[in-house]
Amino acid sequence: MKYLQVKILSLSIAVGALGWAQGTPQTAGDQGQQVPPAPELPASPGFPLDVAGYINFRYVNDDALQEHDFYRDYSASLFLSKTVGRWRFHAELNADTAAEYDSNGIHLFPRRPSLSVTLDNAFVNYNARDWLQLQAGLLFIPTYWRTHRYQSTTLTVDEPLIDETVFPTALKGIELYGDRYWGGGGVSYIVYGGVDQQPQFQENTEVVAIESARTIGGKLTLHVPSRQFFRTFDVAVQRLHRVGTDGKPDEVYGVEFHLGKSRYEVLGEFAHASLDVVNGVRSYIRQGYYIQPSYRITPKLFAVVRYDRLDRDSRYADESSLARQSAGLTYRPIPSVSLKVEGDRYEPQGARLPAYYGVTTALVWFFHLP
Amino acid sequence: MTRRQYIRLAAGVLWVARQSLGKPNEEFIVIVHPSNRFDALSSSKVSYLFLRKVSRWPWGAEVAPADLAGNGPIRRRFVEQVLGMNQEQLAELWIDQRATRGVSPPVEVRDAAAAKLWVAARPGGIAYIPSSALDSTVKAIRVDA
Numbered sequence A: 001m002k003y004l005q006v007k008i009l010s011l012s013i014a015v016g017a018l019g020w021a022q023g024t025p026q027t028a029g030d031q032g033q034q035v036p037p038a039p040e041l042p043a044s045p046g047f048p049l050d051v052a053g054y055i056n057f058r059y060v061n062d063d064a065l066q067e068h069d070f071y072r073d074y075s076a077s078l079f080l081s082k083t084v085g086r087w088r089f090h091a092e093l094n095a096d097t098a099a100e101y102d103s104n105g106i107h108l109f110p111r112r113p114s115l116s117v118t119l120d121n122a123f124v125n126y127n128a129r130d131w132l133q134l135q136a137g138l139l140f141i142p143t144y145w146r147t148h149r150y151q152s153t154t155l156t157v158d159e160p161l162i163d164e165t166v167f168p169t170a171l172k173g174i175e176l177y178g179d180r181y182w183g184g185g186g187v188s189y190i191v192y193g194g195v196d197q198q199p200q201f202q203e204n205t206e207v208v209a210i211e212s213a214r215t216i217g218g219k220l221t222l223h224v225p226s227r228q229f230f231r232t233f234d235v236a237v238q239r240l241h242r243v244g245t246d247g248k249p250d251e252v253y254g255v256e257f258h259l260g261k262s263r264y265e266v267l268g269e270f271a272h273a274s275l276d277v278v279n280g281v282r283s284y285i286r287q288g289y290y291i292q293p294s295y296r297i298t299p300k301l302f303a304v305v306r307y308d309r310l311d312r313d314s315r316y317a318d319e320s321s322l323a324r325q326s327a328g329l330t331y332r333p334i335p336s337v338s339l340k341v342e343g344d345r346y347e348p349q350g351a352r353l354p355a356y357y358g359v360t361t362a363l364v365w366f367f368h369l370p
Numbered sequence B: 001m002t003r004r005q006y007i008r009l010a011a012g013v014l015w016v017a018r019q020s021l022g023k024p025n026e027e028f029i030v031i032v033h034p035s036n037r038f039d040a041l042s043s044s045k046v047s048y049l050f051l052r053k054v055s056r057w058p059w060g061a062e063v064a065p066a067d068l069a070g071n072g073p074i075r076r077r078f079v080e081q082v083l084g085m086n087q088e089q090l091a092e093l094w095i096d097q098r099a100t101r102g103v104s105p106p107v108e109v110r111d112a113a114a115a116k117l118w119v120a121a122r123p124g125g126i127a128y129i130p131s132s133a134l135d136s137t138v139k140a141i142r143v144d145a
Helices: A002-018 A028-032 B001-020 B043-050 B073-081 B085-102 B111-121
Strands: A051-062 A067-084 A085-095 A116-129 A132-140 A170-182 A185-202 A206-223 A232-242 A247-259 A264-275 A284-298 A299-309 A321-331 A335-349 A356-369 B030-032 B037-040 B062-066 B107-109 B123-128 B139-144
Touching: A051 A335, A051 B085, A067 B085, A085 A206, A116 A170, A170 A206, A284 B037, A335 B123, A356 B107, B030 B073, B030 B111, B037 B043, B043 B062, B043 B139, B062 B111, B073 B085, B073 B123, B107 B111
Parallel strands: B037 B139, B062 B107, B062 B123
Antiparallel strands: A051 A067, A051 A356, A067 A085, A085 A116, A116 A132, A132 A170, A170 A185, A185 A206, A206 A232, A232 A247, A247 A264, A264 A284, A284 A299, A299 A321, A321 A335, A335 A356, B030 B123, B030 B139
């Protein structure tokens, strides 16, 4: 047992040193230099908790199948974090006036038609090494959009159609993850397991139920080295296996990429789910994708377009498909404020029905304390 | 207070502000604690340290980066040359990191003197200062492309 512990320790030191090979450590003789006495510590921030959040207002207006429809949505998110040594605690609370966007999390108060307050994310993280970290609690399934879906981060107002639809939204469970960087590239991995939750939608927007299932999954991201030609060049694959209360498993996989160079950025995700698999034969599939190029016109102004498609149920291929083209502008007068406007064109039922149009706008303010 | 005293006071404030931000064409240097074992690091490695992608030095000391407050020329040059982005992109990145990972940006220090104090007091400290502000309380490391 002791031999095993020594082996693990030496392996971790070797792996740790590997990532630092690019640096030039001093020779042993250099380490003997005189270290001056530590001066008085500068004052550290005294606030006991890192508090951040954003307030968001969005207005959606579309002419779905000739029925003019609009609504306003006010929401607020609060992030509470605390790091103590190798431990980090993080929680995300959301208040939302639109039930359509209330699809996951734990309700903190009885839900009302016009207001829900949920704990969407809460975890404790232990950092053993940067390449070996453990997280437990209420976690998001780590698709790109779920991870970065915050209105203060995204350039679009609406989420892609595949978000929360093909992969489950969140899980109560544990996650083992880590990153290794070397040179200009690196690898990130995530392995997770627990009980997930996935909203069941009706007519694309309304959440009719939250379904839970035992889930295990993993994601591997390659940060492709490009000798600084690209600012970001990430490619990821994800695989998930879940078994619902009916005992029928679902097999889900996804591919995503994120490319950034100079003023240009491209995001893309593809997700595919084989659902209710019995004896190796699936009952139906659900799949979709989006591709979202954007361009930073000025340091404060972005243009973004997105093509989006979702095939919800292959048994009713025509009726359940929806495509959308979006084009928008995001203005960030300061990094913490976003003003967004976006026009959407929807193609319902595989373009068998006439297209309809919509406009969405949003105003977001991100804050942090102190 | 006489008019002359006001002018002297204003000139003094301007001088202090200029000293703390660095001269317009002055280069930055990256500083670490004197006990740090590295003499040089690649710019990508320095960016991982400042962006908190790497949390510990190989010998176990916790990485403690400090960032100069404001948007002076030294900070702008460091962000562009080492982190490979502009000030807006960096601010947006920290908004994303606070929300997605609960990770906050490096502590902000008001000037080079405070940056040196920060680094000298922490074995894992790392910061950048105008090259003219270097003294023996900290150690400068070379940043390779």
